[in-house]
Amino acid sequence: MSEPDINNTIKIHSTSAGYGLAAATLIPSGAVILKISNPLLILLEKAHLASTCSWCFIKPEQPATLKSCARCKVVGYCSTDCQTDDWLAVHSKECKVLKAMPAIPPTATRGLIQLSLRNRSGDSQELVTHGKSLSPSRLEDLSLQAVVAAKYSRRRKEWLPTGLRVLCQMETNAFRVTLPDDAPIGLCFDPIMALANHSCSPNAVVVFDGRTASFRALRELKEGEEIFISYIDPISTRDKRRQELQQRYFFECKCEKCTKDENAYETYLRAREEYSAPRRMAVLCDPLANKTTAEICLHRYAQETRIPNMLQCINDAQGYLDQHLETTNDLPPSARLDFLMNLCSGPSSGINAISPYPAVLHSLYLTFIDMESWIPALICLLSIALDSDPFTYPSPHHPVRIVRLFTLAKLITQIAGLTSNQFTLALTGLSREAAGAIEDPLCELQYFGSFQVLIGIVAEEMGQAFGEGSRFAKEVVKEFALAKNSEEMKQRKLGDAPVQLGRWMMDREDEEGRKEAEKMVRGLRRLADCVEHVVGVPL
Template sequence: MEVERKKSGIEGAGRGLFAKKDFQPGDVIFTLDRPYVAELDINRLQDTCAWCFQRGAADDEERARRAALGFFTGGGIETKACTGCKRVRYCSKPCQSKAWKREHKHECKVIAPETRPDLPHGVRAVIKLLGRLKNDSAGKDELLLDILQFTPAGGDKGEALERIKKENPQRFEDFSMLAYGAWKYSGEPSIGDMDSEMIAKAFFYNVMSNTIQLSSALDDTSLGVGFDPILCSANHSCDPNSVVVFNQPKLVLRAIKPIKKGEEIFMKYVDVTNPFSVRQAELRDSYFFRCQCAKCKKGAAFPEDKFLKAPDELPKDFFKLADDLRKRHAKQLPTFFVPANDPEAQLRVAAIQAEVFSVSGLTFDVNKGNDTSSEEEVLDALKLCLNTGLWGYTRQPVPHLLRQLLVMYLSQGRIYQAWRIGALRHFLISPTLYPTASYPDRVIDCWMMSTATNSLCNPNIPGHKEIFDQCLKSGFDLRIVYFGFLIETREQIERSFGKDSPFGQVVENVFQKTMQNTDIPLSEIKDKVKETWPKLKAVAHNVDVLKL
């Protein structure tokens, strides 16, 4: 491996991951066949292979609905339940047998009883880790012991745990209860002369506070979480130089900036397009540390922290609403603090931020879940941001809210509305938030635009022929737009997910099929795309998201 672990450049951050050679943006730093720990979300247990993470076909109704919209409908793999526990499923015998040897034998009986609910991913992970540790009396599995060295539970000799207990007693209590549950379910194992209850706790904290979200790029669905002692040695930076890509079941770390030999490799644990105080709060509440990255050391001094005008200029019309929100979000105001001359303006804008971020799914109240917001709530939050005149399209949570709306519209079959939001994101937002064109989130968005455009080109879908003709009248051909997005996705695959990834293969198949069905040569199509793109950009600029 072309990386090594040594003391991080961030003071107090423990170890970090360092490059042993130079990397260019898009280069693979390393690939892991599978994360050391990988757990499906509870709601994916029924349709996803618990070993390779390939997602089976969604149910027939969902599949037919997606197919009617011209969308990818899943790889079509079938999964079968383990006959022992009937809770986890596998797509093939080889997957099942690898999983059994490696981990499932430790959990099968524990999770089997019908009276037991499906357990959350952190608890399932700890049950397997305890089983693995118990069976490894020779201490051959170095990575397993290594997990116990991670901060916050081990590497810093428990200091961070003490801090969490003090600063976030509720979270500490919840985590401790779940770790205790995993230990009890596992039958209070005796592991040499170790205190197995403490180990369960350390495993739980490390898995929960160092995990990577695993999602499927093809249909943009969350699948579960992963933890890997090598990958998770990389510290967080709000200006990361690498990104993790999940190619079911491989984990790939790729450079997104040039990295010199000897330089520390940083990834992101949270969304780094959020303003400074929001990033700090999310890292504090979900990962239990204060970010000391080079960017955060400079404070709220970057484009994501800027409003279009000073918070002091909040129009008077918003005072009453903001004052009501101040009461509702009183506890969250420090997190959403914004510098302003007038202390009243500071509090009003902080209250508006607390409201709109909570609609976008970020809430820093441990007693509240991240409930999905309704279309009306998302639209109200967008209106609030844009009508104050403080927010532009690239200041969060506007991009989050627009994406929420886009996904909502796509799932409701309101493709043209989704498409217009997508066009706006593609031209006006993504290049600012993710300047590297091969950035995985950008490639996923581009793929989403290509499937949405393809759907608009289908005259059999009610209403689409009219939209197609209307676009043609305004000077652009949606078939060319479809080609444009598909070609762009394909061009960026190599340096984002890789051609051999499940995502890369689907994109390639779709591209080849599309080319077979047209007699226009690729070079000619590319010329037409070039001609069309400025017109499409103009459309994107004119989209009024409040009047779709």
């Protein structure tokens, strides 16, 4: 039985931003602001229909285990229960429509058909349509989608304006359904969720757990305080963020970060005291040390931006990265590597949280993963987690940070289990000099202890990031239990760990355990500093 929905919001209105949401009561950091177990519309993207359960959104390791609908053969399910639930909810009406269509329709069109078949218009007078702001070609495309939806859901032509208006609302108010690692798999449209306004330094985050959508507080929210989420990736430059918001949502962002053109360090220093004490996270990212780092990096950045045209060069680097990501998806990873390495030597390189450096390094990490070059991938991700994320995502329980730490723990187990031949292959993409430079830090890394520290931090923060009963939390709980099992860790070839660490995992106040945890973090830090050898640029 699913847990009840939660709504700790009130609707507000202003002349400048229109409708919005505010906290109905004091909301602690990490608490649920809004939870909707079955949004008005939620469905898989067309590209994921063959690999993901159309009801619970579980993606099995073997897509062949999904059971396709015997009638339409478009949707698939991981269990009979999921198939029954979807049949009762909408598929009993949708199935014959999908079977009759010559091809699977675009996701938004299919969503509109579902709303029509359920007699749920989805039309909300409180949501803007921006129909007049859309290009003629885009408006024509949406009009054709409305015609298709009307035809197959057997609506009269009088319904077409309503269908078009809903599609326009979905265009700017729908959410991407994502997995914990932020990979998009579906579309969600709900009039309550859509009321939340945007900020580039948000106080709330959108989290999906299967079909359930939630807003969670990134810091404490006072009663009556407006709730802001981020519509876009916050690691881009201000020019890129504003361009994306204008093109997609038709407004110019006036949040404090944009108005002052703050970089990540400036935003962090302004707002750092708003975020909760990071508990075990302080071992990995000490707040006082972060403050000092931010001040040092700001000074260095100020020195660099005195160079003529430097700010323009930084924006150009963002443009080069965007163009690269749009045009090289089909190229082999090795072909992407040289370009990204060169981009790492550009402006703001080594000032780890200044755009576009974090995005470049993340692209490098993904490229190494595609190459199964696990060791440089680990180093890149460590550098992001330790040197960029604390400033880009200052909330210690931000889902992006927690998923990255969990991924690091899994990467460590992957590397620990490699044979000598596999270990050599896991260095692919590095020069001989770079491989030699990282040899000592890698050999000195205590795999089991490092794994325990990372899993201990993730286990403490997962509830505030995703919810205690979420799928992600269940996966973490499983790894946390294994992390306390030394025999299991030996089978994974992770070796031994100091007994004090086991005590620290159970009690973060254990002083001896904390000292051992700090020792493990120093090993991780030394490895993260090897990123300059990975990218071939002194940082």
